[in-house]
Each structure stands twice: as C-alpha cells, then as structure tokens.
Amino acid sequence: MRLLLVEDTDELAQSILRFLRAEGHAVDHAADAATAEEAMALATYACVILDLGLPDGSGLDVLRARRRAGDRTPVLIATARDQISDRIAGLDAGADDYVVKPFDLSELSARIRAHARRGQGLPETRIAVADLEVDRAAARLWRDGAEIRLTAREWAVFDALLGARGRVVSKSVLEDVLGSFDTAIEGNAVEVYVSRLRNKLGPAVIETRRGLGYVLP
Amino acid sequence: MRLLLVEDTDELAQSILRFLRAEGHAVDHAADAATAEEAMALATYACVILDLGLPDGSGLDVLRARRRAGDRTPVLIATARDQISDRIAGLDAGADDYVVKPFDLSELSARIRAHARRGQGLPETRIAVADLEVDRAAARLWRDGAEIRLTAREWAVFDALLGARGRVVSKSVLEDVLGSFDTAIEGNAVEVYVSRLRNKLGPAVIETRRGLGYVLP
C-alpha cells in the first residue's frame, strides 16, 4: 500500500523507509511540513506516519489543516515517550493513533496494517449543527462563540444523536446510552434529558418523531 | 456513550470505572472472558477496553471470536509495557488500538473518544422509489430535497412494502405489521394508511392489486 512518512531526522527516516519498503509498501518521504502538506494534497495514502517536531512548523497544524479540508486519511503520530499532552492533542486534532519513540518497527508496521485495513471514515472534530458549533472529541459546544455547558448525561444523549446524525434514534437506544447493566433506566428519563437539552440548545435542534424517536437534522 | 471494561484486577478496574463514569459514560464491567463475551453479544458498545491477562482465558480469544462473528465494535487493548509481541498480536487479531499499563486516564479517555467517533461513520443508504429518495435505516424520505414526514404507522406500512419491493404484499401481512405494535387491528385500517401514504407520497407510488394486496414498483 502507499504510505507517507513525515520525519525530519534523516537517519531515522532512512531506516524506517528501508524497513517499510522491504515489506512491500510504496513509501513517500517528506522532511518538512510544507512538503508533507503538498504530498497529502496531491496523492491518496493508505496511511500517514507523522512526526510532530518539524523544522518549519508543527505536524499538528498540517493534520488540522487536512482534517478541516475533509481529508480522512488515517494518520499515525510519532511522539517522544514523555509527551502525553502532545498525544492527547494529536488524537483530538484528528489523529487516529500514535507510536512512542523509539518505536519497534514491526509494531509500527502492525499499526499501519490495523489502520489501513479499517477503510476509513473519520469525521472532522468540529461540526456545525443548526446554529451551534460542536467539538465532539472535546465534548464542548458553542453558539456565537459562547460556550454552552452540558452535564455528563446531557452530553451522552446529545452525542448519541450526533453519532447518528440524520438518522432517527429510538428512545430505547437512548435509554441504553444513559443506563448500564447495573443502573437501568425507567420512566421518562430520556424525555427529561431531551427537554433539558432543548432548554440549553434551543427548541429547533432536536426534532421529535412521534413513535419513532429523535433526530438531529 | 456506552463502554465495556474487561479487567480482572478489581482495584484497577474500580478506579477506571470511577473515572469514566465521572466523564458521563455508561460503563459495564466484566472480570473474566466469559462475562465479556456475553456482554458483547448482548449489548452494543461504543468502545471496549480489553485486558489481555484474564483468569479464564486470553482476551485475544474473545476478540477473535467477536471479529469472526462480524462484530466491528472498536476494541482498545490494555497491555503491560514490555509485551510488544502481545501488542502486535492484538492489533492483528482485530484490535483497533492499545494502551500501555500503567496508563494515564485522560489519555485513555482521549483514545476512547477517537475510536468511538470512528465506529459510527456508517454510510447512509439512499434508494430511489418513483420520484422519491428513501433512507430506510434513517426512516426518512425526500422529494426534490424536501423531507416528507411519516408517522410511525405510516412508515411501518411503507417500510414493509419497501422490503418486498416489486412483490405484492397482501393486506393480511400489512395488518400484521400494524398489529405488531400491540393493539389488534380491525376494519379497514390498512386501506386508511395506504390512502394517507398516497396523500403524502403522491398517487402513483403505491399500486393496488385488487384482491391481492399492494405493490411498490
């Protein structure tokens, strides 16, 4: 499969390239953010391995820009062992995975297989819903730049509707979202949460389909 | 969202459960492979966190069994730092990701979000019926881009006709469809619903076969 390696340390890059090519992959190499962005715009890759510390800018910016442009190519971030916050930022920026440097090459290979195999289908992290701006990964949302705060359960219901956007979600599915095996839900809890959400989000965001469930337009 | 934690070390399990529940997730807990398998068969999870060292068998076997059964729920493996071969085996068995123990809880959470997000990217399946556009999974339909709203029973009848497209559906079958809600049907209810559907969908969509039933061309 066709891969893109974004890595500025030449020695490391060469050894990774050698290994992946030996495995039969067609691998392109970009040593800086500008080249990487250009390559991703020009070609379609099964997977991109992205180093964060690039000479001409953060790899994260490249990633965000591509995601904003609707690109869903699986991206695997390479980071140093102690940069946990980097990893989280990376995942939230739309990365699919990360590997910790120094990484085992056969492990890298397994991860590439895992991600390329999946096809794809990664939605952007910021989406517009009615007049709201929603960041699913961060579990936050805004209207006119002002943040609207949801409680944990309110978000759980809203997130379930987001995940099935455009499709009708039955009340029993939403009950499932709210309850586990041990804490079952009875009565009209779902209705109550929909009501509370409408109070915060406005009445037009969640539509009722009598007898069927609820939809996010 | 609804999660499943498979972890046999009780102390660790409790602290993860507490954390994830505080984030608003509905989390089920399984302490052995048998329980885990049962839970995954019974409920639909947004993501599963799977420990490999279980008392009654390898978590990998559970994973392989589910994948063989066609289950695509995102699975996140938890493994000890030095078990690189385990990680590779896990990814190749169909896992989507792994975290290394001991892991940072907020990092775990970010990874769960990243994977659960992806699990829902189902493509919508729209089909054309006469001059209508129909999405059966979403229970919605459109003409010229404008949505036509059906009530629950109207949709039940229309959906039954869709499922047998091209074949004649007898009135008694449609009565069954309507009766399955729980109240028995008498009289001309089916005719009434066909009439209401024709009002909304146009007269040419549903054809009458006198003495036999109805067809969708």
Next chain:
DNA sequence: GGGAACCTTGCGGCAGCCTTACAGAGGCGA
C-alpha cells in the same frame, strides 16, 4: 345493475410526549 373491493374523510379517544417539581446522591468548601 348489483355486489364486492377499495378509497376518502371526519372525529373522538388516548398513547406518547413535554414540562415542571421534587427528592436523593454525590461533590466541595468551610
């Protein structure tokens, strides 16, 4: 022309939904 099958419309009853209120659980600060 007559009968059977089907279509259409109107309407009361009630299921399903919305909203508000409230009590319990849990967290937090003093």
Next chain:
DNA sequence: TCGCCTCTGTAAGGCTGCCGCAAGGTTCCC
C-alpha cells in the same frame, strides 16, 4: 461534620396529534 450546590432520575399533570373506527363515496368486475 455540616451545609450548600449541582446533577440525576422519578413522578405527576397537561397537551398534542396520531390512531383506528365508521360512514359514505368510488371503482372494478361479473
């Protein structure tokens, strides 16, 4: 430990509009 606050789930009451029947009209076939 106590009080305060937020979040959560249940209960109760009110309202909306869907449901199914009924009645009368229309089409089809013998």
